Amino acid sequence: MTDNDSRPVDQAIVVRNAYKRYGDFVALDNVDFAVPSGSLTALLGPSGSGKSTLLRAIAGLDQPDSGTVTINGHDVTRVPPQRRGIGFVFQHYAAFKHLTVRDNVAYGLKIRKRPKAEVKAKVDNLLEVVGLSGFQNRYPNQLSGGQRQRMALARALAVDPQVLLLDEPFGALDAKVREDLRAWLRRLHDEVHVTTVLVTHDQAEALDVADRIAVLNHGRIEQVGSPTEVYDAPASAFVMSFLGAVSTLNGNLVRPHDIRVGRNPEMAIAGGDGTAESVGVVRATVDRVVVLGFEVRVELTSAATGGAFTAQITRGDAEALALREGDTVYVRATRIPSLPSDYGVLRGGEGSSADQGRTHAEAGSAGNFPG
Structure with missing residues (x-):
C-alpha cells in the first residue's frame, strides 16, 4: 500500500x-x-x-x-x-x-x-x-x-x-x-x-x-x-487503469488525453515539454473518430505493431486536423506516469487502450463475493 x-x-x-x-x-x-x-x-x-x-x-x-x-x-x-x-x-x-x-x-x-x-x-x-x-x-x-x-x-x-x-x-x-x-x-x-x-x-x-x-x-x-x-x-x-482510460505507447501506459496527434511528426512533437521520454513519435492509422461533446476520441492502430489504442483530443484540435478514417497521423505521449517496471498484462507495445485497462481493472470481479 x-x-x-x-x-x-x-x-x-x-x-x-x-x-x-x-x-x-x-x-x-x-x-x-x-x-x-x-x-x-x-x-x-x-x-x-x-x-x-x-x-x-x-x-x-x-x-x-x-x-x-x-x-x-x-x-x-x-x-x-x-x-x-x-x-x-x-x-x-x-x-x-x-x-x-x-x-x-x-x-x-x-x-x-x-x-x-x-x-x-x-x-x-x-x-x-x-x-x-x-x-x-x-x-x-x-x-x-x-x-x-x-x-x-x-x-x-x-x-x-x-x-x-x-x-x-x-x-x-x-x-x-x-x-x-x-x-x-x-x-x-x-x-x-x-x-x-x-x-x-x-x-x-x-x-x-x-x-x-x-x-x-x-x-x-x-x-x-x-x-x-x-x-x-x-x-x-x-x-x-481503474481511475480512467489508458492507452499504451512505446511500452508505456499513458492517458488518452496525454497523447498528442499531428498530421506530421513535427506537429506531434510541437507543444511538448521536450524531454527524452516524451519525444517518441509513433505513426498510426485513424480507425474511427467519435465526437463526445466537447472532446473527441480518436481510435488508432499503430503502424509499427498493429496494436489498437485511443487518443482523446479537443474539439478544436479535431476540427483543425480534419481527421478521417484511414488517415495517417503521428502521435506521441506528452506525459508518462512513473510506474513499476513489472506492471503486468498492461505492458507490451501499443494495443492496451481503454478496453484492456478496463479488463484489467475488472479482473477481481469474478464470483459472487462481497465487494
Missing part, C-alpha cells in the same frame, strides 16, 4: 491487519487503513475488491477473522454495531413506509427518549440542511429516489454519529441524479464535518467528493492519497 500523505493527523478510524475469508475467497488480506478525523474518504474498487467488506468491518456488520478496528481511540473490534456510534446509509435504504419523512428522521432520537422539543428542533434543522424542509409530512413513496437518500442521510445524522458510513448510497439512481447528489453530498460534508467513509465503484464519484481515496484490489489497498495524487501519480498499473 502507498499513502502519499504522511502528515501527522488525528485518525478517527484505524484498521490494523484486518483479514476476512469467505470459504476460499479472501475478502480482506491483512488490510491496514486509517481515516483522518473530519475527512471524507472513498473506498474505491471493482466488485470483489473488498471495499464493502472493509466498510462492514468498520460498522461491525462483519467480524474480521483477525485484526482490530478502532474508532476515536476505542477498540471496537468486538463491540456490536449499535454501540459503535456510527450512522449507516445503504444503497437501498429501508425507510419506515408508514411514517412521514419527519418521523423517519426522528426515529432514532425517539427511541433514545430525547425530549420532544429537542427532537423537533433537531429534525427541523436536519430537514433544512438536506433540503427537505418542505417535505416533512410526505411519506417515502411520495419522494423521488434522490429525496429518499437525502432523508436517509438526515436520519443517520440525527443521532450525532461519530462516523458516517455510506455504502454506494447513490448506486441505484440514474446518472444525472447521482451527479447532482454527489455535489450536494460534498456541500453537506463541508457543513457538518462528520468523519465519513464512502464505498463506491464509480471513479468520477470518488474523484468528485472525496478528500482521500483508497483504491482496493483483491482484498488489498493498493494506494491511498488525495484524488489528484492517485490520478496523477498512480502507484500501480491497476490504480491507473
